[in-house]
Amino acid sequence: MNFMASKQPENSLLGPEADSQRTLYPNVTGTSVVALKYKDGILMAADMGGSYGSTLRYKNVERMKAIGKHSLLGASGEISDFQEILRYLDDLILYDNMWDDGNSLGPKEVHNYLTRLMYNRRNKFNPLWNSLVLGGIKNGEKYLGTVSMIGVNFEDDHVATGFGNHLARPILRQEWHENLSFEDGVRLLEKCMRVLLYRDRSAINKLQIAKITEEGMTISQPYSLKTYWEFSAFENPTQGAVGSW
Amino acid sequence: MDLNMDLNAPHSMGTTIIGVTYNGGVVLGADSRTSTGMYVANRASDKITQLTDNVYVCRSGSAADSQLVSDYVRYFLHQHTIQLGQPATVKVAANLIRLLSYSNKNMLETGLIVGGWDKYEGGKIYGIPLGGTLIEQPFAIGGSGSSYLYGFFDQAWKEGMTKDEAEQLVVKAVSLAIARDGASGGVVRTVVINSEGVTRNFYPGDKLQLWHEELEPQNSLLDILNSPSPEPMNI
Numbered sequence: 001m002n003f004m005a006s007k008q009p010e011n012s013l014l015g016p017e018a019d020s021q022r023t024l025y026p027n028v029t030g031t032s033v034v035a036l037k038y039k040d041g042i043l044m045a046a047d048m049g050g051s052y053g054s055t056l057r058y059k060n061v062e063r064m065k066a067i068g069k070h071s072l073l074g075a076s077g078e079i080s081d082f083q084e085i086l087r088y089l090d091d092l093i094l095y096d097n098m099w100d101d102g103n104s105l106g107p108k109e110v111h112n113y114l115t116r117l118m119y120n121r122r123n124k125f126n127p128l129w130n131s132l133v134l135g136g137i138k139n140g141e142k143y144l145g146t147v148s149m150i151g152v153n154f155e156d157d158h159v160a161t162g163f164g165n166h167l168a169r170p171i172l173r174q175e176w177h178e179n180l181s182f183e184d185g186v187r188l189l190e191k192c193m194r195v196l197l198y199r200d201r202s203a204i205n206k207l208q209i210a211k212i213t214e215e216g217m218t219i220s221q222p223y224s225l226k227t228y229w230e231f232s233a234f235e236n237p238t239q240g241a242v243g244s245w
Numbered sequence: 246m247d248l249n250m251d252l253n254a255p256h257s258m259g260t261t262i263i264g265v266t267y268n269g270g271v272v273l274g275a276d277s278r279t280s281t282g283m284y285v286a287n288r289a290s291d292k293i294t295q296l297t298d299n300v301y302v303c304r305s306g307s308a309a310d311s312q313l314v315s316d317y318v319r320y321f322l323h324q325h326t327i328q329l330g331q332p333a334t335v336k337v338a339a340n341l342i343r344l345l346s347y348s349n350k351n352m353l354e355t356g357l358i359v360g361g362w363d364k365y366e367g368g369k370i371y372g373i374p375l376g377g378t379l380i381e382q383p384f385a386i387g388g389s390g391s392s393y394l395y396g397f398f399d400q401a402w403k404e405g406m407t408k409d410e411a412e413q414l415v416v417k418a419v420s421l422a423i424a425r426d427g428a429s430g431g432v433v434r435t436v437v438i439n440s441e442g443v444t445r446n447f448y449p450g451d452k453l454q455l456w457h458e459e460l461e462p463q464n465s466l467l468d469i470l471n472s473p474s475p476e477p478m479n480i
Contacts, residue, residue: 054389054427059458163283186466199285201278201427206459209466223469224460229432229449234277234289236445243316245279245290245308 026078026129028052030063031202032164033074033133034192036176037142037157038185041213042135044074045189047196048222049204056204064210066217068093071107071136072210073114076161077149078129085128088117107136107143111153119151131161136212160192163200168192182211194225259428261390261419262292262303264360265402266383267411270368270439271360274415275303276390276423277431288431297322298443300338300361301436305388306375311355314345335361339371339379347377356387362438390422390429397421412437412446420453 028050035044050058063082064074067089075082092113096105105113111134121127127149135144145155158172171192180188189209197203205227210219238244263274275292278285292304294315300322304311318341322333339359346353359371372378372385384402386394397418406414412435419433433448451462463469 051427055393056425056427183467190465198288201280201283201285201430205462220466221469222460223466224462226462226464227451229289229451231289234432234449235447237289238291238294243294243312243319245287245292245312 026081028058028079029129029202030061030076030079030082031200032160032162032168032196033063033076033131034160034164034168034172034189034196035074035133035135035144035158036172036180036185036188037135037144038180038182040182041137041142041211042072042144043182043185043189043209043211044072044133044135045193045207045209046074046076047193047204047207049202049206050079051202054201056202059204059206060222062208062219064208064219066212066219067110067134067136068096068105069216070104070138070212071110071134072212072217073110074133074135074161074210076131081128081130085114085117085130085132089113106138106141107134107145108138110134110136111143111145111147111155114147115151115153118147118149118153122150133159133161137214140214163196163203164192167195167199171195190225194227197225197227260292260305260388261394261422261426261429262305262356262358262387263391263394263415263418264303264358264370264372264385265406265411265415266360266368266370267406267408269408270362270437271370272408272411272415273301273303273358273360273436273438274419275434276388276419276429277434278429279308280428285430290431291434293434293436293445295319296338296359297326297333297361299332299363299438300335300359301438301443302338302342303358303360303387304355305357306355307353310353311357314342314353314355314357317345318342332363334363334365335359335369335371336363336366339369339373339381342371342373343377343379346373350375350377358385358387360436360438362440364440368439386418388429390419390426393422393425394418408437408439416448417454420448421456423450423453424456424459 033046046063048061050061067073129149132147146159147153158176160168193207205224206222208220259280261276265272273293277289279287279290294302296319321341326333357373362368370382370385372380372382416433423429435446437444
């Protein structure tokens with residue numbers, strides 16, 4: 001008697017049942033991460049939402065974490081896969097420290113490791129369902145890069161994941177410049193996050209901004225942004241066209 | 246992005262719409278978010294549409310379908326009012342909506358809540374979900390956001406509320422749904438209909454009550470960082 005129901009569909013192209021661990025679709029997801037280079041290092045922003053499909057289920061998820069002494073990792077996509085990546089990076093940093101040779105992995109090296117990780121999983125048709133932003137500064141050199149779930153990677157002065165690419169990058173292309181002050185950087189990120197709050201269905205109004213400089217990494221307390229709804233057109237949108245939206 | 250989408254599952258309708266009766270009329274409420282996929286196409290839409298002077302309808306589901314149905318029913322009701330010689334009843338308006346929804350059930354994707362006041366029956370709410378069922382109810386909820394409100398209404402709904410109690414209930418409910426449903430958001434709009442007439446109200450997103458794990462909005466992180474530290478304790 002076979003009580004165990006098979007998880008494999010009949011018309012499957014997949015291999016043996018042993019790989020029932022593969023990610024087919026994400027369950028709990030985080031939305032955009034936005035980051036930019038500024039005078040002293042990197043500034044990164046992400047909201048604290050973990051969506052479960054269209055439900056805004058978890059509202060206290062930290063999607064940015066420090067890696068070693070010099071790097072900051074932000075992730076969007078499947079939260080469980082992000083947690084797995086943090087475990088991999090823990091091992092990486094641990095072994096780096098075990099050498100005890102005075103050298104430590106910088107952001108460029110961590111970014112390269114993540115690229116290899118993501119691309120190799122993609123090749124096995126079992127991706128880590130994340131888009132990652134890796135920023136940091138070592139010996140005065142600022143670094144900001146991104147890796148997608150299929151292994152596409154690049155670095156730039158400002159990067160974003162998901163909806164951030166469509167809504168935040170255009171703003172950053174206009175208003176980013178070399179040697180932004182901390183205040184200007186924060187204001188610019190908040191401008192981007194506010195637009196995402198208006199226009200991204202999976203965004204929530206609770207965010208953190210993280211900063212990484214030569215001194216180290218700090219992450220702000222969670223806070224909310226003010227939003228503007230008082231346009232007269234918003235109060236009476238159907239005045240000129242009864243029955244419209 | 247999922248490779249395993251069930252293409253035969255019913256489309257979940259973006260929106261939260263509510264209609265409640267009280268001891269003198271009805272209160273209709275809705276959020277203001279229209280989305281195309283994950284993008285918010287309109288963050289300040291008006292989902293509560295006029296059919297006659299005394300009957301309004303809350304729309305959810307396909308924007309196109311709900312607009313067409315409302316437009317046809319408004320047109321029919323206009324002719325009906327002329328022929329009848331007096332304002333149309335809420336029941337007639339609801340039945341016209343039902344006629345269109347039922348006879349085109351394979352092609353339409355819209356859930357509607359009809360609410361209004363007439364001199365014969367007072368305030369009435371009719372729910373008309375997908376498929377064209379007509380159901381008269383003391384209160385009705387609809388749209389994807391309504392999933393989060395069944396428990397809330399089971400507990401909070403009471404017969405014979407006052408106008409202000411009913412409106413506050415509707416605003417609170419839409420606001421709760423907005424907090425948890427990604428497809429609902431923006432502002433809360435209400436329409437109160439009774440023997441005296443119709444009143445439209447507007448509750449912007451930043452004026453609504455804060456729920457669990459929501460924080461007081463700030464202008465900027467810089468204000469928080471620059472604010473004075475709390476007083477140390479005195480022993």
